[in-house]
Structure formats: structure tokens, C-alpha cells
Amino acid sequence: MIDTHAHIRQGDEQKIEGLECVILSASNLSDSAENIRLAETNEKLLPAIGIHPQDIPEDVDGTLVNLEELLKEHKEIVAVGECGLDFSREYDLNTQVRVFKGQIELSQKYNKPLIIHSRKAMDETIAILASYQNLRGVIHCYSGGKKRINKILNMNGDWYFGIDGNLTYEPGLQEVLMGIPKDRLVLETDSPELTPVPFRGETNFPEYVKYVYEMVSKLWGLSIEDTENQIDKNAWQLFKLR
Numbered sequence: 001m002i003d004t005h006a007h008i009r010q011g012d013e014q015k016i017e018g019l020e021c022v023i024l025s026a027s028n029l030s031d032s033a034e035n036i037r038l039a040e041t042n043e044k045l046l047p048a049i050g051i052h053p054q055d056i057p058e059d060v061d062g063t064l065v066n067l068e069e070l071l072k073e074h075k076e077i078v079a080v081g082e083c084g085l086d087f088s089r090e091y092d093l094n095t096q097v098r099v100f101k102g103q104i105e106l107s108q109k110y111n112k113p114l115i116i117h118s119r120k121a122m123d124e125t126i127a128i129l130a131s132y133q134n135l136r137g138v139i140h141c142y143s144g145g146k147k148r149i150n151k152i153l154n155m156n157g158d159w160y161f162g163i164d165g166n167l168t169y170e171p172g173l174q175e176v177l178m179g180i181p182k183d184r185l186v187l188e189t190d191s192p193e194l195t196p197v198p199f200r201g202e203t204n205f206p207e208y209v210k211y212v213y214e215m216v217s218k219l220w221g222l223s224i225e226d227t228e229n230q231i232d233k234n235a236w237q238l239f240k241l242r
């Protein structure tokens with residue numbers, strides 16, 4: 001089992017019981033550096049670096065340069081993100097697009113997959129991603145509904161859908177899951193948010209991704225072993241873990 005999207009801090013890293021690895025998503029430059037540091041303490045933790053669209057710094061160009069320096073220096077970085085568009089709160093479209101495109105270009109230059117964050121902005125996100133060739137990545141915490149699944153799969157490149165703990169209690173998302181091809185699904189916790197049943201309402205930890213695997217196995221009608229084999233294979237391919 002792999003948690004392909006978590007935010008954890010020093011001290012939480014023991015909560016990864018039973019997992020093969022955990023991908024640490026970043027929202028800003030200090031997160032990015034912290035993920036690299038954490039990964040040095042535990043080989044199961046794999047760092048991503050990136051700037052969240054609602055966490056944009058004053059100095060955009062300088063920050064993109066800093067991200068590039070990290071990519072040059074740290075071959076262990078497995079992905080760029082989370083990055084994308086987020087219209088759920090106040091935002092400046094031009095700046096979000098500039099920061100997003102800067103990170104897309106870094107992902108291409110350093111051949112890393114993208115972890116895409118898209119909130120209330122799925123069509124705009126797809127339009128930007130579709131304007132590039134040969135990208136690969138995951139639409140993290142996918143919220144685009146059944147109708148956009150094919151649109152995303154038809155984009156040039158190699159795309160996956162990340163599904164979280166809300167699968168355990170949202171019937172609408174369970175229906176969306178059934179529309180995602182089995183070889184395009186990866187699972188995540190987005191810890192410390194989106195805690196699955198039976199711990200809904202409490203703090204989330206990477207090891208709770210097992211409840212998301214269990215729900216998928218139920219929905220697919222497959223054994224937990226077959227479910228795990230398929231989903232882990234997807235994560236290995238996306239993040240080049242094996």
C-alpha cells in the first residue's frame with residue numbers, strides 16, 4: 001500500500017504502519033525543503049516539491065528559481081507539486097497561471113510527474129495541461145466528476161486520478177470511482193485532512209489509506225490483494241518507484 005499524497009510534519013512519520021512508501025506533497029518553499037529533510041530520516045518517505053495555488057509567494061520568479069535549485073540538487077525528489085489552480089478563495093488568475101506553468105515546465109525539464117491541485121477550476125486546469133505535450137501526473141483529490149474523466153485521459157501524456165478518504169462516505173464519489181479505469185487510479189490520504197471512516201472527524205495519517213483501499217476493493221468487487229496489486233502498480237508507474 002502506498003499513500004501518494006500526504007502532508008506530514010516531524011513527529012508524525014511513525015504513522016506509516018504497513019505502507020510501502022508515502023509521497024510528501026508540498027505547498028510552499030519551506031514545505032518543500034522540510035519534505036526533503038524528512039525523507040532523509042526515513043527511506044519510506046519520498047519528497048515532492050511545489051507551490052500550492054493558494055500559497056503563492058511575493059517573489060514568484062525567485063521561488064521558481066529556488067524550486068529548480070532543489071530539483072538540481074536532490075535527485076530523490078519524486079514529483080513536482082502540489083500545483084495547479086484554486087478558485088475557492090480570493091485569487092489572482094494571472095499569478096496562479098504563471099506559477100502553475102512555471103512548475104509544469106520544471107516537471108518537463110527534470111522529467112518528474114506533476115501532482116495537480118484543482119479546486120473549482122477543473123476546466124481551466126485541463127485547458128492548461130492540454131496545451132502541453134507529454135506531461136505525466138496525477139489529478140490529486142479528483143473532483144471533476146464522471147464527465148471529465150475521458151477529457152483528462154485524452155490529454156496528451158500519461159494521467160492518473162488520486163482518490164482520498166472521502167470515498168468512504170461520499171456516494172457521489174463512489175460512483176465517480178467506478179468510471180475511472182482500474183489502471184489509472186492511485187490512492188491518497190491528503191493527511192491531515194479528509195480522514196476516512198472509521199476515523200472521520202479526527203486527524204488523518206498516511207496509514208489510514210488502508211481504509212480507502214478497502215473501500216475500493218469493495219466497490220470493484222475484488223480481493224484486497226488484487227486491489228492492492230493493481231493500485232500499487234499504478235503508483236510505481238506514475239512515480240517511477242521501481
Ligand SMILES: [Zn+2]
Pocket residue numbers: 005007025082190
Ligand atoms: Zn495536499
